Amino acid sequence: MATTDIFAPPRPQPLSERLASCRSCASDDLERVLDLGMQPIANALVEVDDVDSREARFPLELMVCRSCSLCQVSETIPPTSLFGNDYPYFSSFIPALLEHSRAHVEALIAERKLGPDDLIVEVASNDGYLLQAFRDADIPILGIDPAKGPADASAARGIPTLNAFFDAALAEQLTADGTRASVMIANNVLAHVSSINDFVSGFSILLADDGIAEFEFPYIVELLKRNAFDTIYHEHIFYYSLQALEPLFARHGLHLNDATPLEIHGGSLRIRVSHQPGQSMQLITLMNLEKTLRLNSLEPYIDFADRVNAIRDDLRSMLTDIVEGGGTIAAYGAAAKGATLLNFVDLPSGIIKYVVDRNIHKVGKYMPGLMLPIRNVAEFEHSPTTHLLILPWNFADEIISQQCAFAKAGGKFLVAIPKPQVVDVHFGR
Template identity: 35%
Template sequence: MLSVLDLGATPPCEKILSADELDLPEPTFPLHLRLCEDCLLLQIPALITPEDTFTEYAYYSSYSDSWVRHAKSFVEDAVRRLGLDADSFMVEVASNDGYLLQHAVAAGIPCLGIEPSVNVGAAAVERGVSTWTEFLDEDVARRVRTQYRPADLVVANNVYAHIPDLRGFTKSLRGLLADDGWLSIEVHHALNLVSLGQFDTIYHEHFQYYTLFSATYALAQAGLAVVDVELLPTHGGSIRVWARPVESAGAPTARVCEVLLMEEAAGLHRSDGYLQLRRRTEAIRHDLLAFLLRCRAQGKRVVGYGAPGKGNTLLNYCGIRSDLLEYTVDRNPYKHGHFTPGTRIPIHDPEMIAKDRPDVVLGLPWNLEPELTDQLSYIAEWGGQLVFPLPTLHVADLKSRSAALR
């Protein structure tokens, strides 16, 4: 295994703290990205089990308006592409709060969500989405086939990186599928991680980081062949991989070859190409810390927007505490009154920003820049700045955005 990037030891990124936990010890775990030089899969050691993270989970997909729109568009496109109707069956693995399958329900497509987190799964049921509270494995796949039937479409959005037993999970995906079915996987593209220095997408619940090359190799271990791929803007740059059982796959589209060539040109079909990530990561940290220290020296108040997992990687790696970032806010009320893991920065309701009128707001979920710029355009009224740390430190243009919204 080749060492690519060592981010030190950090707490689990979604283990936000209550006030009662602030005086208790907080466990940390190494966060060290390595590369398998045989299959070129980026990965971290599975030091935290999914049961530790996902049984009670702080992330609700529906709090991101743009992500719900993205899911709706996907369902509409899949219905057209695959000819789904009332006689079809669709399964989403890690279906969260029903953000995606609610659109399948609205379209009259029979569907099932498989979601391990009790709290967010309950939110899906309230939306009318049939949901099993389970971690997908081969036994669960067999029970779904028995109780329902093999799926025409299985969706696995932003879950394929969360699996310590990658081979077993991939076999479970195949077990859900009909022999002529379709599998759609969305995952952050390691091409963007490496070439743009998106180090904050590395955290303990993400065990793997995929190129199309490594995803193709992983899927093949369970008899699944990649037939198409789409490049998506989500999460700072993702790939949507379409795969089918090998017996019905057919030839891949030209887009598969095009993306593989892009990865090869970026140096990611050889191990030394991945070493560029460390240099880019260190530059981002130095620029952000220099900016925050200047703000402090000038007496400016700086607060954050969002308390995402990626933000906690960034805060811990950069060593940012409440002296540099007074507090952060989040739309998810589940997090209000709590504190970020490791850095222990208070998390408040977004209304706090309008009340306090800070000089600078640091957008931690930088991948949602257009959405956040719309939501925070009002801070321009008092001369506030909205700053994003990645892909390079920059100030959002709030005035033009505000004018466009009128």
């Protein structure tokens, strides 16, 4: 259960359940490899009226199952607390993600020769950012998402959307009339579902015999290589390797057949599964790489933890030196990864003045734990600062391009990942 301040006014608190066995293979041979301290729910932005009330915090620890090699957090928080009505993530506010998704859709339509006789089902469809491209090509679609705000936004775009959690029971309901999906897509959700066997079983049920399902998620190899510990938060329950995924899918009659590295979200993987076997050479190459990196041992994770602790110390020193030298610091992007980063670094009050964000659903609220006010990006021009810490570092190029006037006026951009540093910015003529 969360620790709380007994002197603060109460706020309804979710409970967490401590991990006793691997969520995938049920082994109890678990090892803690990283401790990021007591952290709030990263996406639980705080309303103005709640700033002074007590806030739930939970242990944020990375565990490794020594039986199946799956990395996972130590606490399970009810999904209704993580993805409730006020879930603030709307994918359509990220131009780079829109372009990435459009290219993905176009490639699938061409490869699979998709048309009006096919059904595309997206699990965790958010605000319809991806399915709209299938809709525009007159291909039947169905979105499924448990967060009411994004699901309503999707429906408002004319995209058929179920506001529900996806599982085997829902898949059975959908197939009761004989409906099966030619293609299923689940981007950035495979890592979010604690009942992972029930979730994967749903894909086996709903997917047509000759259909494919594709999943995108942050790749543990890239997380370790880029020191991307800020992508670890309670909402991200799992951190997958291919060697951990293969037995999970096989348990439900699905074959892991392909894997493609992606740059999106700071290093992701797109995998393809189906009822039919047929491993690609690219998948085999990546699985051999994982063996070389010894991801089935504790060594790479212990080295990672040492680097994470060094980043914490270096960032704290860098930001404190800037302020002591007369500089001022704001942050860009009220992302969940920013909440993990800043709560772990535990900066002295006042080092960072505020956060700006383009997402209107976040503006006017406060970052969890830190209680930093979130302002509209337009207000950034009226509150001069010397340094801007980019929290969603995976979109740093896009953000710097948008804020080129800041750099031309002498402002400096900072990132913390893969190490704390000032970003060297050059503008062409």
